[in-house]
Amino acid sequence: GAVVSQHPSRVICKSGTSVKIECRSLDFQATTMFWYRQFPKQSLMLMATSNEGSKATYEQGVEKDKFLINHASLTLSTLTVTSAHPEDSSFYICSARVSGGEWGYTFGSGTRLTVV
Amino acid sequence: AQSVTQLGSHVSVSEGALVLLRCNYSSSVPPYLFWYVQYPNQGLQLLLKYTSAATLVKGINGFEAEFKKSETSFHLTKPSAHMSDAAEYFCAVSGGGANNLFFGTGTRLTVIP
Numbered sequence: 001g002a003v004v005s006q007h008p009s010r011v012i013c014k015s016g017t018s019v020k021i022e023c024r025s026l027d028f029q030a031t032t033m034f035w036y037r038q039f040p041k042q043s044l045m046l047m048a049t050s051n052e053g054s055k056a057t058y059e060q061g062v063e064k065d066k067f068l069i070n071h072a073s074l075t076l077s078t079l080t081v082t083s084a085h086p087e088d089s090s091f092y093i094c095s096a097r098v099s100g101g102e103w104g105y106t107f108g109s110g111t112r113l114t115v116v
Numbered sequence: 117a118q119s120v121t122q123l124g125s126h127v128s129v130s131e132g133a134l135v136l137l138r139c140n141y142s143s144s145v146p147p148y149l150f151w152y153v154q155y156p157n158q159g160l161q162l163l164l165k166y167t168s169a170a171t172l173v174k175g176i177n178g179f180e181a182e183f184k185k186s187e188t189s190f191h192l193t194k195p196s197a198h199m200s201d202a203a204e205y206f207c208a209v210s211g212g213g214a215n216n217l218f219f220g221t222g223t224r225l226t227v228i229p
Contacts, residue, residue: 032215043219097215104165112157
């Protein structure tokens with residue numbers, strides 16, 4: 001089945017630094033990818049939708065200058081948290097829409113970001 | 117617009133008992149409905165999905181869900197709970213022109229030995 005590989009699984013960074021999270025589709029082309037944020041014991045909140053080769057569409061309230069999304073190829077989307085602060089600590093999950101017979105949505109394994 | 121409501125943020129069952137996790141949806145167009153399971157610090161794994169074919173959908177690990185349009189429900193069931201079923205379960209809906217999934221708030225399932 002369609003697999004999305006997300007890295008890193010865990011990252012600790014200092015306040016003020018930037019962190020990049022990568023999501024790769026391993027056996028299919030992901031035209032559209034989604035980035036979610038999940039707070040402890042809460043649901044997934046959609047941050048943005050990225051389409052290959054175009055600018056990401058951000059949900060209301062999500063700072064696009066802080067959460068930079070790049071989807072330069074059909075197999076790679078990245079989320080960069082710029083100038084990270086402790087309140088950015090969270091679990092970030094990417095997802096890709098899968099087309100064709102087994103269409104649906106497949107998810108990465110998530111990244112636990114801790115900003116100290 | 118689409119949304120889902122999961123009734124019960126926590127459900128506890130005894131091992132071997134019936135599992136019932138409730139999900140009601142709202143959609144202005146025929147919905148596509150999904151159930152996902154999430155284990156701690158992991159991504160989401162698809163249990164099953166409804167795509168307007170059979171109303172009773174069978175998924176992995178013995179789970180199934182029935183789409184009931186009259187009740188706008190898509191409840192998840194499993195006849196006999198196993199310890200390994202303890203996890204967080206999310207119902208989600210997609211449909212219309214929206215590409216993304218709309219998630220419910222999740223239900224944490226605890227299985228008591």
